[in-house]
Amino acid sequence: MIMETIIEFQNLKKKFETKDHVVEAVRDVSLRIQRGEIYGIIGFSGAGKSTLVRCINMLEKPSSGKVIVDGVELSALGEKALRHERKKIGMIFQQFNLMPSRTVFDNVALALHGSGLSKEKTEKKVEQLLEYVGLSERANSYPSQLSGGQKQRVAIARALANDPKVLLCDEATSALDPQTTRAILELLRRLNKELGITVVVITHEMNVIKRICDHVAVMENGEVVEEGDVFSVFASPQKQITKDFINITSNLTEIYDLVERKDPIVDLQSGEVLAMLKFRNATVSEPLISSVSKEFDVVCNILFGDLDIISGAPIGGTVVIFGGEEEKVTSALNHLTDKGISVEVIRDARSASKIIA
């Protein structure tokens, strides 16, 4: 695929001036988002994610800097031209923002108001859209009669009505349960692949990024502090905040709590080693633990595992208690290190060595 920028921020700044103070919600962000990708923006509450994304369709006017979408500098347009461009940028929200007084059908049809389509064509289009999001049977329901996931599907159908090139998702799954979240993310991925729509996803959940994004930007205090393809960022996070995000999603760090609490599960027999293994190399794919267990004749007791497939490669880690003859345990750990796995010994009950290579 040829890389082609569809959204570009150039030194974007956005200040909010309230009576008593000034908030710099976005400070000097320059970013490029490629056509056809799913781009994630992650950050804690107040980081400026929404403000940044709302600058893409000018729901927020930048204080300075430029926003260029598909070759058009939106930050320089007048109201009318801007409205025209906005039709090419769909947006969905955490709270769905459907019109309560209109049926599902009318909610979607409203997006086509002023599009010049005939009544029949509008109807046809709405039906197609509802079918695409899997809600044909609910066309005559009112939003209040739908579940959160269904509401978001309607919102997606509505956002797709004008055949947008870009879809902005502001915490689109944050109000949904994990299963529904998965289904909505799946739908986003599908429309990205099938319709070629560039998707920009804001979230504070690393899982969302992990599941569907190609690129990710980490925001903190109005700045993008880390940016890159999702696998690299996961494999070797540079900034503390990025590490925090990765750790939140992983249950591996629970081991430290268990050790601290002296939980019986982490009591070691003499000769055993409690270690955390982290895979951060896209080539690791063989069943390492079981092969190590066989090859070195050690017992591997897996306490936690958190493996994910990101961009087609495994990433994550496991917490394992290795038992057996001391030398064998040591060589097994060395072997793993050689294989490019980061081995962190958390507790060591070997008599002789406390150090592994």
Place this chain on the structure above:
Amino acid sequence: MQDLLLKLLPNLMVRIPEFIDSIIDTLKMVAISGGFVFLFGILIGVTLIVTRDGGILEQRAVFQAFDKLINIFRSVPFVILISLLLPLTRLIVHTSIGVKGAIVPLVIGTVPFFARQVEAALSEIDKGVIEAAKAMGMGPVTIIFKIYLREGIPALARATTITAINLLGLTAMAGAVGAGGLGDFAIRYGHNRYMTDITWVTTIVLILFVCVIQVAGNFIAKRSTH
């Protein structure tokens, strides 16, 4: 039957035509001034909503002007407003008495109240919905008609109900200063000439009107809430 009514309502039964006329006058006043109030109230209410801070056509000066005007007019008691408005009333409808003369003060006395009600009703609409409309590329006119005046229907119906009932009360007061209608009827006979049966029946008729308005309002509000 006839005898019983004559006995119970001696003063009313001999003034039935006048009674009916005054009912019609009251209805006329409510309907005509109500129509104007609705129109101007919505117009000003919408203006307030769209021009306020963060509104879709933010215009601080315009907002402030309407906001202040409403406050001023709402603080003038209706009876005083009637006499203050006499010159204007004569200018517009060429009379200051009767149904016609009542319309001007009724409209001016009620519009500020209703405009505030409209403003409150429309501010109940989820900001997110307006935001979504903007994101869809809708212009201000479309947003006003397709979102505000549509999503606002239940709250507007309730606001209209309250205002109509209020207006009905004011027509009775306007009646006292020469506008005719049920208020005038009740005061002239019931109050000034101690014909209590007339006071009672007029009151009952007014209560019935209030009930009808309330039921109609509730019906519309309910039917448009989903």
